[in-house]
Amino acid sequence: MFDPRISIIDDRLSTIDRVIAVVSGKGGVGKSVIASTLALLLAKEGFKVGLLDVDFTSPTTHVVLNASGLQPIEDKGIVPPEIHGIKYMSLVFYLGNTISPLRGTELTNILLEILAYTCWGRLDILIIDMPPGISDLMLDMLKYVKRAGYLIVTTPSKMSFETVRKLIMLLKGLGAQIIGVVENMLMSGSTEYIRREVEALRERYLGGIHYDTSLEESLGNVEELLKTGFALELKSILQNIIM
């Protein structure tokens, strides 16, 4: 017996020029806000962009985008709805506000289902918001979306970087493409610790984003979000790398 979904994934993604997975070792580092804001910035620059929320048990990108009341269309596959110029796919369309406790095999099945049957159409860039850590879904991404580039997010905390170090080692060991590391939530007394550690691993430190007290209030209001210091710093960091 074999699973026909695996044979179609490359075909489905063949209309997408570039896949960027936003990843971190720990949760709470701002990965989903960065993934969503990056998608918004790219759409504003005129790119054809998609955003896929793979944090299946705790999706949050819909909160950033204020993507309520949307539904994918069924047309020879699943066609993602468009919001703020982004083709957007999240399990939240099917879960609503219900809780979805899921084990590893189930998470893999959902990823395969979405990769195999979502019809993205022509995209310049697909941003994937990954769950934190290096368990099932990270391994599945490495297995099924081999051409993804990884944008790694950390905070200035040594604890955060301790997990990012393992993530970098995993990605390097498997030959995955690492775009670089973004340091989020820089505080006034932040040190050069993260830059030094990233460079010691021979990876690219892309830059730091300062902790922005106006960010929380702007979530769900994309016009306001794009005016925040957070969005401006993210744009300046990634301008020459992704845009």
Next chain:
Amino acid sequence: MHEWALAEAIISAVSEVADKENFKEVKSVLVLVGELQQVDREVLKFAITQLRPDKLAKTRFIIRVVRASFTCKACGHKWPFRESVLQDWVKEAIHFVPEVAHAYIRCPVCGSPDFEISGGRGVWIAGIRGER
């Protein structure tokens, strides 16, 4: 219809195997469709007929539905999917992503959402008969 996307995946997988096995002709393909996904068998069959390449023009596609069942990981209770009473929109959600069942179905004995889909999930290719 989602069935068209399933048909595309089936054809892609069968073509891949046929090439790998150097089949001159693929005689028949046995496709198992899990009850949980509530795939419309006739639409799937029609979509396969419409989408298949010349190489599979004479292939007989046999589609069988496999009953879906659950096993509770908390108390061990086993029960069939057909006992679940679900609203149409929930059935529709499960049709697209079967694991969504975990958000809407609970073990009838202990109420846990921690159950295994022990059968009848998704679409599988159970056998391909070909001639070299």
